[in-house]
Amino acid sequence: MPQGLAKKQTPLDVPLHSDVHAQFGRFVASPQTTGADIIWHEGADCAALRQRLMHQYPATLWLTGLSGAGKSTIAFALEKILLERGHSCFVLDGDNLRHHLNSDLGFLAADRRENLRRAAEVAHLMNEAGLITIVALISPFANDRAMARQIVNTQRFIEVHVSTSTELCESRDTKGLYARARKGEISEFTGISSPYEKPVAPEIEINTELCSIEAAAQTLHAYLLANNFIKSNR
Amino acid sequence: MPQGLAKKQTPLDVPLHSDVHAQFGRFVASPQTTGADIIWHEGADCAALRQRLMHQYPATLWLTGLSGAGKSTIAFALEKILLERGHSCFVLDGDNLRHHLNSDLGFLAADRRENLRRAAEVAHLMNEAGLITIVALISPFANDRAMARQIVNTQRFIEVHVSTSTELCESRDTKGLYARARKGEISEFTGISSPYEKPVAPEIEINTELCSIEAAAQTLHAYLLANNFIKSNR
Numbered sequence: 001m002p003q004g005l006a007k008k009q010t011p012l013d014v015p016l017h018s019d020v021h022a023q024f025g026r027f028v029a030s031p032q033t034t035g036a037d038i039i040w041h042e043g044a045d046c047a048a049l050r051q052r053l054m055h056q057y058p059a060t061l062w063l064t065g066l067s068g069a070g071k072s073t074i075a076f077a078l079e080k081i082l083l084e085r086g087h088s089c090f091v092l093d094g095d096n097l098r099h100h101l102n103s104d105l106g107f108l109a110a111d112r113r114e115n116l117r118r119a120a121e122v123a124h125l126m127n128e129a130g131l132i133t134i135v136a137l138i139s140p141f142a143n144d145r146a147m148a149r150q151i152v153n154t155q156r157f158i159e160v161h162v163s164t165s166t167e168l169c170e171s172r173d174t175k176g177l178y179a180r181a182r183k184g185e186i187s188e189f190t191g192i193s194s195p196y197e198k199p200v201a202p203e204i205e206i207n208t209e210l211c212s213i214e215a216a217a218q219t220l221h222a223y224l225l226a227n228n229f230i231k232s233n234r
Numbered sequence: 235m236p237q238g239l240a241k242k243q244t245p246l247d248v249p250l251h252s253d254v255h256a257q258f259g260r261f262v263a264s265p266q267t268t269g270a271d272i273i274w275h276e277g278a279d280c281a282a283l284r285q286r287l288m289h290q291y292p293a294t295l296w297l298t299g300l301s302g303a304g305k306s307t308i309a310f311a312l313e314k315i316l317l318e319r320g321h322s323c324f325v326l327d328g329d330n331l332r333h334h335l336n337s338d339l340g341f342l343a344a345d346r347r348e349n350l351r352r353a354a355e356v357a358h359l360m361n362e363a364g365l366i367t368i369v370a371l372i373s374p375f376a377n378d379r380a381m382a383r384q385i386v387n388t389q390r391f392i393e394v395h396v397s398t399s400t401e402l403c404e405s406r407d408t409k410g411l412y413a414r415a416r417k418g419e420i421s422e423f424t425g426i427s428s429p430y431e432k433p434v435a436p437e438i439e440i441n442t443e444l445c446s447i448e449a450a451a452q453t454l455h456a457y458l459l460a461n462n463f464i465k466s467n468r
Binding site: 046049050053054079080083084086088089090092100101104114118121122124125126128129130131151 | 287313318348356360
């Protein structure tokens with residue numbers, strides 16, 4: 001988690017219309033030294049420049065749910081909708097991250113938590129860069145998701161529970177992982193041999209048993225519009 | 235490092251003018267499983283959409299040099315120039331990363347290498363998202379910089395040696411770190427008690443003894459223009 005930094009909200013000079021999310025800012029900290037002789041470097045405050053350039057307020061949509069629930073598919077569908085409408089965005093997919101940034105991590109509890117921490121830190125960096133970030137990560141534990149919310153910035157964090165049931169995910173079993181988990185070939189498999197703690201108050205819940213992937217992505221797009229992260233005239 | 239992925243270059247449909255950098259693409263991989271049961275998810279190929287949206291080709295400027303050489307200051311000056319001209323970009327500053335993404339890492343050799351690896355992976359992700367990324371990191375070892383070049387993508391990697399001499403950096407000693415290193419309070423301090431391996435063939439060399447910070451940033455901006463990463467009419 002961010003540490004040693006005094007966080008300060010700086011209102012942007014081009015605010016969108018009245019909205020709980022209207023007052024954003026960039027984490028700004030005074031130059032200071034940590035115990036490790038690290039100085040915090042601060043550039044010119046570019047948040048306003050970025051906002052004018054990108055015509056949007058950065059946010060992180062954090063899609064949580066079981067393996068096979070549809071998180072990645074929804075994430076990429078939303079990415080396409082946003083890009084086609086001129087909004088800069090990026091998908092951080094949990095599986096893809098494990099090929100690159102998190103390729104050194106395994107699946108024990110500490111590694112899973114570190115996997116999630118890094119995803120949240122990168123989402124935060126991408127938000128600072130002005131992007132809308134879409135994270136698709138099982139993230140089964142409430143504590144870990146609360147950590148992600150803090151790292152990203154509470155005002156920018158949109159928790160999306162992709163609540164497809166274990167039964168349906170297992171019946172789909174697109175990756176064949178449920179079958180292997182049932183055989184005991186994969187340990188600590190979420191929904192089978194490891195718990196999934198359902199979000200108590202997610203900003204959005206999507207059940208792909210009740211709607212199509214396209215409809216799910218449209219729901220997320222509509223949320224961004226309704227909350228003034230993006231405007232409709234693009 | 236990226237592993238298990240077959241890289242394929244996909245030409246963009248809106249190429250800039252003739253240039254060695256004109257043929258870019260997004261790393262694309264066929265769905266496959268690694269030993270850890272990780273599936274590679276691929277979204278709609280959004281590289282062309284991003285290029286049209288952002289009017290630029292992503293690149294990573296990797297500023298290497300001694301502590302106090304001027305890397306961060308040049309990086310933030312360049313960021314401002316680019317943003318004012320409508321180019322989406324972001325500075326990944328080594329010290330700042332250590333407050334967040336890399337806050338779990340120390341200063342032993344393995345940790346320094348991991349620090350650099352993660353910076354390169356994030357630069358790669360930001361490039362994939364369409365951003366021009368500016369990394370300011372001492373990165374004293376040639377092997378590590380070669381790793382960064384591979385992770386980022388050779389065609390997008392611009393090594394910038396900020397070659398201010400040890401003598402001048404030490405005489406500036408803006409952070410007071412050289413004095414402490416001389417007293418032995420900081421071990422393995424680059425330039426004093428740990429070597430700095432000068433880049434043999436960096437794309438750009440900048441010596442802040444010979445030019446101002448503003449001129450240094452303008453040089454990098456001119457390089458991006460000359461190599462068609464960005465256009466001048468913005």
